[in-house]
Amino acid sequence: MGKKLTSRSEDYSKWYNELVVKADLAENSGVRGCMVIKPYGFAIWEKMQAQLDKMFKETGHENAYFPLFIPKSYLSKEASHVEGFAKECAVVTHYRLKNAEDGSGIIVDEDAKLEEELIVRPTSETIIWDTYRKWIQSYRDLPILVNQWANVVRWEMRTRLFLRTAEFLWQEGHTAHATRQEALDEAEQMMHVYADFVENYMGVPVIKGTKSESERFAGAEETYCIEALMQDGKALQAGTSHFLGQNFAKAFDVKFANKEGKQEYVWATSWGVSTRLMGALVMTHSDDNGLVLPPNLAPIQVVIVPIYKGLEQLDAISEKVEPLVKELRAKGISVKYDKRDTHKPGFKFNEYELKGVPVRIAVGQRDLENGTFEVARRDTLQKETVQADAVIQTIVSLMTEIQENIFKKALDFREERITVVDSYEDFKKVIEEKGGFVSAHWDGTTATEDKIKEETKATIRCIPLNPEQEDGKCMVTGKPSTQRVLFAKAY
Amino acid sequence: MGKKLTSRSEDYSKWYNELVVKADLAENSGVRGCMVIKPYGFAIWEKMQAQLDKMFKETGHENAYFPLFIPKSYLSKEASHVEGFAKECAVVTHYRLKNAEDGSGIIVDEDAKLEEELIVRPTSETIIWDTYRKWIQSYRDLPILVNQWANVVRWEMRTRLFLRTAEFLWQEGHTAHATRQEALDEAEQMMHVYADFVENYMGVPVIKGTKSESERFAGAEETYCIEALMQDGKALQAGTSHFLGQNFAKAFDVKFANKEGKQEYVWATSWGVSTRLMGALVMTHSDDNGLVLPPNLAPIQVVIVPIYKGLEQLDAISEKVEPLVKELRAKGISVKYDKRDTHKPGFKFNEYELKGVPVRIAVGQRDLENGTFEVARRDTLQKETVQADAVIQTIVSLMTEIQENIFKKALDFREERITVVDSYEDFKKVIEEKGGFVSAHWDGTTATEDKIKEETKATIRCIPLNPEQEDGKCMVTGKPSTQRVLFAKAY
Numbered sequence: 001m002g003k004k005l006t007s008r009s010e011d012y013s014k015w016y017n018e019l020v021v022k023a024d025l026a027e028n029s030g031v032r033g034c035m036v037i038k039p040y041g042f043a044i045w046e047k048m049q050a051q052l053d054k055m056f057k058e059t060g061h062e063n064a065y066f067p068l069f070i071p072k073s074y075l076s077k078e079a080s081h082v083e084g085f086a087k088e089c090a091v092v093t094h095y096r097l098k099n100a101e102d103g104s105g106i107i108v109d110e111d112a113k114l115e116e117e118l119i120v121r122p123t124s125e126t127i128i129w130d131t132y133r134k135w136i137q138s139y140r141d142l143p144i145l146v147n148q149w150a151n152v153v154r155w156e157m158r159t160r161l162f163l164r165t166a167e168f169l170w171q172e173g174h175t176a177h178a179t180r181q182e183a184l185d186e187a188e189q190m191m192h193v194y195a196d197f198v199e200n201y202m203g204v205p206v207i208k209g210t211k212s213e214s215e216r217f218a219g220a221e222e223t224y225c226i227e228a229l230m231q232d233g234k235a236l237q238a239g240t241s242h243f244l245g246q247n248f249a250k251a252f253d254v255k256f257a258n259k260e261g262k263q264e265y266v267w268a269t270s271w272g273v274s275t276r277l278m279g280a281l282v283m284t285h286s287d288d289n290g291l292v293l294p295p296n297l298a299p300i301q302v303v304i305v306p307i308y309k310g311l312e313q314l315d316a317i318s319e320k321v322e323p324l325v326k327e328l329r330a331k332g333i334s335v336k337y338d339k340r341d342t343h344k345p346g347f348k349f350n351e352y353e354l355k356g357v358p359v360r361i362a363v364g365q366r367d368l369e370n371g372t373f374e375v376a377r378r379d380t381l382q383k384e385t386v387q388a389d390a391v392i393q394t395i396v397s398l399m400t401e402i403q404e405n406i407f408k409k410a411l412d413f414r415e416e417r418i419t420v421v422d423s424y425e426d427f428k429k430v431i432e433e434k435g436g437f438v439s440a441h442w443d444g445t446t447a448t449e450d451k452i453k454e455e456t457k458a459t460i461r462c463i464p465l466n467p468e469q470e471d472g473k474c475m476v477t478g479k480p481s482t483q484r485v486l487f488a489k490a491y
Numbered sequence: 492m493g494k495k496l497t498s499r500s501e502d503y504s505k506w507y508n509e510l511v512v513k514a515d516l517a518e519n520s521g522v523r524g525c526m527v528i529k530p531y532g533f534a535i536w537e538k539m540q541a542q543l544d545k546m547f548k549e550t551g552h553e554n555a556y557f558p559l560f561i562p563k564s565y566l567s568k569e570a571s572h573v574e575g576f577a578k579e580c581a582v583v584t585h586y587r588l589k590n591a592e593d594g595s596g597i598i599v600d601e602d603a604k605l606e607e608e609l610i611v612r613p614t615s616e617t618i619i620w621d622t623y624r625k626w627i628q629s630y631r632d633l634p635i636l637v638n639q640w641a642n643v644v645r646w647e648m649r650t651r652l653f654l655r656t657a658e659f660l661w662q663e664g665h666t667a668h669a670t671r672q673e674a675l676d677e678a679e680q681m682m683h684v685y686a687d688f689v690e691n692y693m694g695v696p697v698i699k700g701t702k703s704e705s706e707r708f709a710g711a712e713e714t715y716c717i718e719a720l721m722q723d724g725k726a727l728q729a730g731t732s733h734f735l736g737q738n739f740a741k742a743f744d745v746k747f748a749n750k751e752g753k754q755e756y757v758w759a760t761s762w763g764v765s766t767r768l769m770g771a772l773v774m775t776h777s778d779d780n781g782l783v784l785p786p787n788l789a790p791i792q793v794v795i796v797p798i799y800k801g802l803e804q805l806d807a808i809s810e811k812v813e814p815l816v817k818e819l820r821a822k823g824i825s826v827k828y829d830k831r832d833t834h835k836p837g838f839k840f841n842e843y844e845l846k847g848v849p850v851r852i853a854v855g856q857r858d859l860e861n862g863t864f865e866v867a868r869r870d871t872l873q874k875e876t877v878q879a880d881a882v883i884q885t886i887v888s889l890m891t892e893i894q895e896n897i898f899k900k901a902l903d904f905r906e907e908r909i910t911v912v913d914s915y916e917d918f919k920k921v922i923e924e925k926g927g928f929v930s931a932h933w934d935g936t937t938a939t940e941d942k943i944k945e946e947t948k949a950t951i952r953c954i955p956l957n958p959e960q961e962d963g964k965c966m967v968t969g970k971p972s973t974q975r976v977l978f979a980k981a982y
Binding site: 043134151169 | 518520521522525526527528529530533534536537553554555556557558559560561562563564565566567573577578579580581582583584585586587588589596597599608609610611618621622625631637641642644646658660833
C-alpha cells in the first residue's frame with residue numbers, strides 16, 4: 001500500500017496518476033506512451049466490454065476483425081481524414097532484423113524494406129471501406145452493421161494513463177447504408193446507446209449533442225458526442241458517433257444498385273468508445289481514499305473481511321460467512337471472502353477502499369455473539385450493523401442504491417457547474433475561476449471559436465441536442481445566434 | 492453462392508481456400524498476408540474465445556493487456572528467443588507522415604525517426620517479463636497467472652487464411668512461479684485444458700505430447716503440444732504450452748525473495764492458441780458441400796426454412812414455427828427462422844449447408860397438414876420426419892449426437908492413419924503414399940531429425956505423453972531408443 005494518496009484538492013492530476021497505479025488499474029510500460037492494463041483494471045474493462053457488446057448486438061450489430069496495418073496510400077484517399085491522422089501515425093517500414101556485423105546487437109535489416117510502408121491503424125475507416133467495396137453490390141447487401149474490438153495507435157506526445165496513450169483499446173462500429181437518413185439515424189442511435197451505457201453502468205451523467213465543425217472527426221459531416229464533467233471542472237468526451245456522409249464511399253468507390261437498378265454511393269457511419277472511459281470512471285466518482293466503483297462494473301461487488309484472534313475464531317467466522325457467500329453468489333453478486341492470514345483487517349480495509357469495492361462486510365467476535373454483520377458502503381463511507389436475517393436483502397438493495405447514489409452525486413455536481421453567461425467577460429471569469437460547462441451564445445463561425453480557444457483554452461464541447469431556441473447574440477462578436485452551446489476546458 | 496466448391500479429392504488446398512471465403516469466414520485484405528475475419532467467421536471465434544476464457548478463469552487465471560510494441564533491445568535479451576523471431580518481425584521506425592514536397596502524395600517524415608525502433612509483438616514474453624520485474628519482489632507475489640487476448644504479427648512469406656497469416660489473433664498466457672515443479676505443472680495443465688477444449692468443443696481429436704528440441708518454442712526448455720490430423724493426412728499443431736525455465740527471468744532480472752529471504756530467479760510458462768484453430772475446425776469436419784460445424788461452436792445451431800407458395804401459406808407456417816423458435820431458445824439453442832421472401836428454399840438449403848449449420852428444419856404445406864417437421868442433420872445429411880410433439884426433444888438430442896458423431900468420425904479417421912513402422916524404407920513409403928502419423932523409433936538426436944525432414948518433409952510432431960516403454964532401434968541410425976515418437980508432414 002505505502003503512503004496515502006495525494007489529495008484531489010492538493011493536486012488533482014497527481015491524485016489521478018497515483019490512484020490509477022496504486023489501485024492496480026494500469027501502469028506505464030517500457031514503451032513510450034504505451035500502458036500496461038493490470039488484471040484489476042482489465043477486469044473492469046472486460047465488464048464494460050461485455051455490456052457494450054450486448055447493447056451493440058441488441059441493436060443488430062455483429063463483430064468482425066480487420067487488419068492492424070493500413071497501406072499508406074489508403075490513408076490519403078480521403079483528404080480531410082489524412083489531414084487529421086498523418087501526424088500521429090506509427091509507420092512500419094521494414095519486416096526483418098539481423099545481427100549487426102560489428103556485434104553491437106540486432107539492427108533493422110535494410111534489405112528487408114517494405115515496398116509500401118504500412119500505417120498502424122489509428123482508426124479503421126480506410127481499410128474497412130476498401131473491404132466494403134467487395135461486400136456491397138446491391139441494396140440487398142445493405143445495411144452492413146459491423147463492430148470491431150481492437151487496439152489502435154495514435155502517436156501522442158504527452159500521454160496519461162487511460163486518458164491519452166499511444167496505444168489504446170477500443171471498439172469501432174462501421175456501418176453502411178442505402179440512404180442518408182438511415183445513416184443519420186444510426187449515428188444518432190449509437191450516441192444514445194453510449195449515453196445509456198455511460199449513465200446507467202458507469203454512473204457518469206453525460207450531455208448529448210453534436211460537435212462544431214472544427215471539433216468534428218476527420219472525414220465526418222456530423223459528429224454526435226456525449227460529454228461528461230470531471231471533478232476538477234474539466235470536460236471529457238466519453239464517446240463519439242459520426243455521420244460520414246458518402247465521403248469514404250467516394251474515396252473507396254463503394255456503390256450499390258438501388259431498387260431501380262441505379263448506381264449510388266453508400267452512406268456511412270462510424271462510432272467508438274475506448275479505454276479512455278476508464279479514466280472518466282476514475283475521475284468522476286473516486287475520492288481521496290481511492291476508487292469508488294459503480295456496482296454495475298465492479299469486479300468485486302462485496303468483500304467480506306473476518307476480524308479474529310487465532311484460527312479457532314476464524315473457523316467460527318468462516319462457518320457463518322460461507323453460507324452468506326453462497327447465497328450472495330446465487331443472487332448474481334460477486335463476492336470475495338478475504339481470509340488471508342498474512343494481512344491484518346486494517347490493511348485489508350484500506351486495500352478494498354483504495355480499490356473501490358462497493359460494499360465491505362466485516363465480521364468479528366461480537367457479531368458472532370449478536371448474530372450480526374457490519375456493512376460498510378464505499379460511496380458514503382457509512383457503516384451499519386445488520387441482523388443476519390436481513391443481510392442479503394440489505395446487500396441486494398445496496399447494489400441499486402449505491403449505483404443510483406453515485407450517479408446522482410455526479411449529476412448534482414455537474415448541474416451546479418453549468419453556468420449561463422451572456423458576456424465574454426463573464427465567460428472568461430467563469431472558465432478561469434469556477435470551471436465546468438459554460439452555456440453561451442456563439443455566432444457559429446470557426447474564427448470565433450478559435451479566438452475563444454486561444455484566449456481561454458475553452459472549446460465548444462457540444463451543441464446540445466433539442467435545445468431551447470432562444471434569440472441571442474454571440475458573446476464575442478455580437479452577431480445573432482439562436483441557441484446556446486456548451487464550452488469548457490477539456491481533457 | 493455461385494458455382495460448386497472444388498472437391499477435396501480434386502484439390503484439398505483449393506477446396507479449403509474456397510470454402511473459407513464462400514462460407515463467409517474470412518478473406519484476404521489489401522494488406523499482404525493480413526486477413527479480414529468476416530462476421531460469420533468471427534462469431535465462431537467469439538464462441539471459442541468465450542469458452543477458452545471461461546476455462547482459463549476456472550483454472551485461476553486473470554486477463555491483462557500489454558503493449559503492442561516491443562523495444563528492439565528487449566527482443567535481444569534472450570538469445571534463442573531473438574534467434575527464433577528476428578526474421579519475421581514488423582519494425583516501426585517512424586511516427587509521422589507528411590505531404591511530399593513534389594505533391595506526389597504522403598510520405599514518411601524522415602525527421603520523425605524513433606530513437607529506438609519498435610517491433611510489433613510476435614509474442615509477448617519480453618515485454619511481459621520486463622513488466623513482471625516490477626510486480627515481483629517476494630514469494631507472496633507468486634504465482635502470477637495472467638492471460639492476454641491480443642493480435643500478434645509474424646511476417647510470414649507464404650500465407651493462408653487462418654493457417655498462416657502475417658497478423659493473427661490469439662491468447663497468450665504468461666505465468667510466473669516460485670518453483671520449477673509448479674511451472675512444469677502449470678505448463679502441463681494448460682496442455683490438458685487445450686486438449687479438453689479442442690476435443691469437446693471443436694470436436695477435433697488430439698494427441699498430447701512434447702516437442703523435440705528442434706521443434707520447441709524459441710526460449711523454452713520444454714514445449715507441450717496437442718496435435719491434430721487433417722483430412723488430407725497432414726498434421727496440425729493446435730496449441731502449445733511452454734515451460735520456459737528461468738530463461739526470461741534471467742534475461743530480465745526477475746528475482747524473488749523466497750521464504751528464507753534468499754533471492755531466486757522466477758520460473759515461467761507461456762501458452763497459446765490462435766485463430767489457426769479456425770483452420771483446424773474447417774479442415775477436420777467439412778465436406779464437399781461446405782462447412783460442418785460442431786453444435787458447441789455453431790453461431791446458428793438450428794435453422795428453420797419455410798416452404799410455401801404465397802404469403803398466406805407463409806403466415807400459417809410462421810404460426811407453427813414461432814412457438815418452436817421460442818421453446819428452442821428457452822433451452823439455450825440458437826435458432827434462426829429464415830423467412831426471407833427474396834430467396835427460394837433451395838437457395839437457403841445450399842447456403843446453410845455451405846455454412847455448416849448443424850440442424851435444418853423445413854416446414855411445408857404437408858407438414859402443416861400432418862403436424863410434422865422435416866429435420867435434417869448437416870453431419871450425416873440424413874433427413875427424418877418428426878411429429879410436432881417430439882421435435883424439441885429430437886433437436887436437443889441432436890445437439891449432443893452431432894457433437895459426438897463428428898468427433899468420433901474424426902477420431903476413427905485418425906486412428907486409421909497412425910501407422911507403426913520399423914524401417915526407414917517403410918517410413919518413407921507411408922509418409923509418401925498414405926500420410927497421417929507414423930509411429931517410429933528415433934535416436935533422440937537433432938541430426939537424425941534433420942535428415943528425415945530433409946529427405947521426407949516429415950517432422951516429429953510429438954513425443955507422446957506416458958507412452959509404452961519399448962526397446963527399439965532408431966529406424967535411421969539403428970541406435971537404441973526406448974519409445975516411439977510420432978512423425979508427420981504438417982501445416
